[in-house]
Amino acid sequence: MRLHFLGANKQVTGSRYRLEAAGLNILIDCGMFQERPFLKRNWNDPPFPPESIDFLLLTHAHLDHVGLVPRLVSQGFNKPIITVEPSVDLAEIVMLDAARIQEEDAQYKAKRHQKEGRRPKHTASPLYTVNDAKKALPLFRGVKFREPVQLNDQVTVTFREAGHILGSAFLEIAVKQNNATRRIVFSGDLGQWSTPLINDPTPLDTADCVVMESTYGDRSHKDAGTIEEQLANIITDTTQRGGNVVIPTFAVERAQELIYYMGKLIESQRIPTLPVYLDSPMAINVTELFHRYCRYLNEESRCNFEQRQTPDLKFPSLRLARTAKESIAINNIKGTNIILSSSGMCTGGRIKHHLRRDITNPNATILFVGYQAQGTLGRQIVNGDPEVRIHGRHWPVKAKIAQIFGMSAHGDRDDLLHWLTAAKQPPKQLFLTHGEEDAATALAATIKEKLGLKVTVPDYEQTIDLT
Ligand SMILES: [Zn+2]
Structure with missing residues (x-):
């Protein structure tokens, strides 16, 4: 058995692995690279013939895990794409949105280059189009958690809850060879x-080999205070200054969590009844999926949805901005507004327009509620860069920059250890991916010290034989 590491190695986006096992060529995730220094990789041909892949398994529908699927399909891949039921619909929304953003950004860029008299670059054409994304949809097959799926007579895959976003899974691949079964997670x-x-998350049960994420492998979320407290303080403070609260948010999960918290804070009068704009057609569509798949939610939310028959993720001052016209209209509204818009790391989409307007206003707050990868506009702002580039122009950062940590969809160091140490026996091989080098190596050191396990932090395009 052989494992090829093809993304999210010593960085956090572009998750992709190729597993050769029992005559099968299995691709696990096919994510987009989103950090500026790695964007070029999205344009490279994959380091394997796309038509040689037998199955594509998707852990969840975040862009950095599914974002290159349409490109792979346009390059010749046409085999089943297997994932958990809600992830089929989520992936559709995520891929179509990505395609649309790329088409729009490419158009915008081409126009700007033309105006500036520059020659067009290859990145001025979209990575893939809406049509490419639509061609990927018929290949998707939705399965349930805990149901083993037979890939051939030797290999099965079981999807188990990862507790990260709606429908997110970790994969347990069991390979029968010479009367023995080996499990790769x-x-x-x-x-x-x-x-x-x-x-x-469902705790890890049995595994010979584990490939584990390490996004927050060097951090603890615990001392940050409650999310509600942090949100209430930042919003109240900004209301007194009279500016907007602009929140770059991931359309999947984070937006819904924020709506949940805002509704709660307004209902309990811990913040004034401010207009809350959800300015992202994608986040609006995803919120609808939470209603459709409420059986996948935790007990409290499931009960709320089922018993009240009214959506839990709605409150009177929540306004949805679907069209571009509705989005632009937000700019003319006076007073303090809370604006949730994507993308979450400010790499594209409508958030850039809100940032351009509010980042120079000392009364406004730009509030970050999620991870900001190196090389993204979000990271530059969080890092305190005095000036940032948006839409080809430089803008001085005068708004207040705030950050809330505990809201991460990723577990921290203790959560990761908790999940890993639940295994009946320690794995023989452990690989840490999906974390910047500092985070991954810090977690590797902690695991070596506490558990005495051998840990590898693989490099991009490294191949390892599984023992
Ligand atoms: Zn994710």
Whole structure:
């Protein structure tokens, strides 16, 4: 058995692995690279013939796990794409949105280059189009958690709850060879325990080899204070200054969690009844999926949805901005507004327009509620860069920059250890991926010290034989 590491190695986006096992060529995730220094990789041909892949298994529908699927299909891949039921619909929304953003950004860029008299670059054409994304949809097959799926007579895959976003899974691949069964587990992205809306991660059970994420491998979320407290303080403070609260948010999960918290804070009068704009057609569509798949939510949320028959993720001052016209209209509204818009790391989409307007206003707050990868506009702002480039122009950062940590869809160091040490026996091989080098190596050191396990932090395009 052989494992090829093809993304999210010593960085956090572009998750992709190729597993050769029992005559099968299995691709696990096919994510987009989103950090500026790695964007070029999205344009490279994959380091394998796309038509040689037998199955594509997806852990969950975040862009950095599914974002290159349409490109792979346009390059010749046409085999089943297997994932958990809600992830089929989520992936459709995520891929179509990505395609649309790329088409729009490419158009915008081409126009700007033309105006500036520059020659067009290859990145001025989209990575893939809406049509490419639509061609991927018929290949999707939705399965349930805990149901083993037979890939051939020797290999099965079981999807188990990862507690990260709606429908997110870790994969347990069992390979029968010479009367023995070996289990390889891909953690996907692992969530925190006791979060609103979704279930806790299922603890790891049995594995010979584990590939585990390490996004927050060097951090603890615990000392940050409650999310509600942090949100209430930042919003109240900004209301007094009279500016907007602009929140770059991931359309999947984070937006729904924020709506959940805002509704709660307004209802309990801990913040004034401010207009809350959800300015992202994608986040609006995803919120609808939470209603359709409420059986996948945790017990509290499931009960709320089923018994009240009214959506839990709605409150009177929540306004949905679907069209571009509705989005632009937000700019003319006076007073303090809370604006949730994507993308979450400010790499594209409508958030850039809101940032351009509010980042120079000392009364406004730009509030970050999620991980900001190196090389993204979000990271530059969080890092305190005095000036940032948006839409080809430089803008001085005068708004207040705030950050809330505990809201991460990723577990922290203790959560990751908690999940890993639940295994009946320690794995023989452990690989840490999906974390910047500092985070991955710090977690490797902690695991070596506490558990005495051999840990590898693989490099991009490294191949390892599984023992
Ligand atoms: Zn994720």
